Amino acid sequence: xxxxxxxxxxKSYGQGDHATEVLSNINLTIEEGEFVAIxxxxxxxxxxxxxxxxxxxxxxxxxxxFKGQPVVGTSHERGVIFQNYSLLPWLTVGxxxxxxxxxxFPKKSKVExxxxxxxxVEMVSLSHAINKRPNELSGGMRQRVAVARALAMKPxxxxxxxxxxxxxxxxxxxxxxxxxxIWGKDKRTALLITNDVDEGIYMADRIIPLKPGPKATLGxxxxxxxxxxxxxxxxxxxxxxxxxxxxxxxxxxxxxxxRKSESQGVYELPELEPKSFVGRFK
Amino acid sequence: MKQSITLEKVTKFMGFGxxxxxxDLFTGKLEKxxxxxxxxxxxxxxxxxxxxxxxxxxxxQSLYNREANxxxxxxxxxxxxxxxxxxRKCIASGDVSCxxxxxxxxxxxxxxxxxxxxxxxxxxxxxxxxxxxxxALNAKRIAAGKAAITYTGxxxxxxxxxxxxxxxxxxxxxxxxxxxPIGILIGLSPTLKSAFNWFIQIFKPVSPVVWYLLVxxxxxxxxxxxxxxSSFIISFISVxxxxxxxxxxxTAMGVASVDKDxxxxxxxxxxxxxxxxxxxxxxxxxxxxFTGLKITLSVAWMVLIAIELLAQSPGLGLxxxxxxxxxxxxxxxxxxxxxxxxxxxxFLLDRLMLTIQNWVxxxxxxxx
Numbered sequence: 001x002x003x004x005x006x007x008x009x010x011k012s013y014g015q016g017d018h019a020t021e022v023l024s025n026i027n028l029t030i031e032e033g034e035f036v037a038i039x040x041x042x043x044x045x046x047x048x049x050x051x052x053x054x055x056x057x058x059x060x061x062x063x064x065x066f067k068g069q070p071v072v073g074t075s076h077e078r079g080v081i082f083q084n085y086s087l088l089p090w091l092t093v094g095x096x097x098x099x100x101x102x103x104x105f106p107k108k109s110k111v112e113x114x115x116x117x118x119x120x121v122e123m124v125s126l127s128h129a130i131n132k133r134p135n136e137l138s139g140g141m142r143q144r145v146a147v148a149r150a151l152a153m154k155p156x157x158x159x160x161x162x163x164x165x166x167x168x169x170x171x172x173x174x175x176x177x178x179x180x181x182i183w184g185k186d187k188r189t190a191l192l193i194t195n196d197v198d199e200g201i202y203m204a205d206r207i208i209p210l211k212p213g214p215k216a217t218l219g220x221x222x223x224x225x226x227x228x229x230x231x232x233x234x235x236x237x238x239x240x241x242x243x244x245x246x247x248x249x250x251x252x253x254x255x256x257x258x259r260k261s262e263s264q265g266v267y268e269l270p271e272l273e274p275k276s277f278v279g280r281f282k
Numbered sequence: 283m284k285q286s287i288t289l290e291k292v293t294k295f296m297g298f299g300x301x302x303x304x305x306d307l308f309t310g311k312l313e314k315x316x317x318x319x320x321x322x323x324x325x326x327x328x329x330x331x332x333x334x335x336x337x338x339x340x341x342x343q344s345l346y347n348r349e350a351n352x353x354x355x356x357x358x359x360x361x362x363x364x365x366x367x368x369x370r371k372c373i374a375s376g377d378v379s380c381x382x383x384x385x386x387x388x389x390x391x392x393x394x395x396x397x398x399x400x401x402x403x404x405x406x407x408x409x410x411x412x413x414x415x416x417x418a419l420n421a422k423r424i425a426a427g428k429a430a431i432t433y434t435g436x437x438x439x440x441x442x443x444x445x446x447x448x449x450x451x452x453x454x455x456x457x458x459x460x461x462x463p464i465g466i467l468i469g470l471s472p473t474l475k476s477a478f479n480w481f482i483q484i485f486k487p488v489s490p491v492v493w494y495l496l497v498x499x500x501x502x503x504x505x506x507x508x509x510x511x512s513s514f515i516i517s518f519i520s521v522x523x524x525x526x527x528x529x530x531x532x533t534a535m536g537v538a539s540v541d542k543d544x545x546x547x548x549x550x551x552x553x554x555x556x557x558x559x560x561x562x563x564x565x566x567x568x569x570x571x572f573t574g575l576k577i578t579l580s581v582a583w584m585v586l587i588a589i590e591l592l593a594q595s596p597g598l599g600l601x602x603x604x605x606x607x608x609x610x611x612x613x614x615x616x617x618x619x620x621x622x623x624x625x626x627x628x629f630l631l632d633r634l635m636l637t638i639q640n641w642v643x644x645x646x647x648x649x650x
Contacts, residue, residue: 054550056546056549056550073549074549074550074552075552076551076552079550080550082543082546082547084543086543086544086546086547088544088547088561088562088565088566090565090566090568090643091565099551099561100551103551103552103553103557104551153551
């Protein structure tokens, strides 16, 4: 039985003629312990797809099955890392994580909970900043807090919605490694949504492109057969990496082009000759 | 990670940034590039204060002359030249019986201020003496189960300021207790919002005088059996009802416009409804709630004077009204003293709220 299953998902916003069809005919199966990446253009409905899986919204038709059970509402079993960190600015780093941990383990004592908070803050190497507020941290640090918050709840599956999208290239690389490290430790199932093909290839076992909306749907999957732990610098020379990367980019470009050409009606232009002004203003 | 608290930080925090500039001037720490800043923050306000007092002096002088001339002229036409001459001499001699009654000069106002303080000290001494005198008697009366004799003399100016502050804070607390919970409910539920909206829109612009009359009608009937003076109750309830609208509207707006990201966090963490309100929605709407509370407090202070005047409840409003009715020689300057006291206390209350707002809200940059 698949761990996470999406069957014929269709999602539209609004009613009747005004309905915007965001996703249609989405079918996806993720096995336990797998790291799957979904790549797509901005605005192609990636966030809608993520919110369907984590239970923030419901599909118009079709079903989302998590461990064989239909997803109704959010659950602590599926941890979410949001694109824009979504830390509560009036709480410190420690308090932000504590709030999540307290909800996830209501029976534990305060001392135990604080212990968990400390461990996870240390894991994302932010111990020095545990009493700081989010607005005193850099973007990379904030996202690390968000990662710690999601993981501290010990979810069975981690859903990441463009978690590194807003970061600079160097911080992004570091955080990719950190997330992989953490994932590698207990091999939780992970779903990564990204617009960066390289990131997808570097991190995931499988990459699935999302054909852009309206009526976005998933394209053919690409398996990444590169052994872990992967090395960024070596990977650039890896033939397998190059081939996969080219194939995915080619595929995405093709969709992009076909989308463009679809909308390109042929306009009849009037036949005009430029007037000659030569000699007129003498 | 404790940050050191310096005088500079505290005064900035409370909105008194100019104080540190003054301190720097006296300790000689003022840098050359700060001089422009110093000029703008200290010299310019001082100059404008002096200009204001100067204009006031000139204005009151010309009003005084106009009033004096009119008096002499009236005496001349009514009673003849001798009476006019006597009047002119009387005015020039500074005799209180014939002084022109008009806008007082800054000097007169200052004198009245000092006389009010003297008056306060006299009354305080009088009160202390009274309490001392009746202490033994009161002890007996209480032992016998009778009510103690209390001082019933005239309240001093300072007593009236304190009474006014009590009324305003009671009204403010009432506004807070009514407006914040209702604001939260309205903000959370669009249904409640449409149920209450007409109510808010219609009652928000109602004048303090009408609120007072409404409260008077109701409280008078409720306390029909009581022999106590209900003017304080009526005035603080009126103040509260007049001033609560800003808080109500701001709270509802703040609660309704919480960032969707925070709501998503609350959902993903599976916070219960109460947790969600107290841990996510309220903290995130605190800045707006406090903006509302700040407006509420300043409105409360503003309408207080009118309401005290109507309710005959002791306080600055009643003081102003009594001085006006009194028509004594220094009544006008006492009214102006009260005006400045009202203005300065209003300003201090505003700063107090700003300080609390900065203290509790997470975004330290949006306090103005």
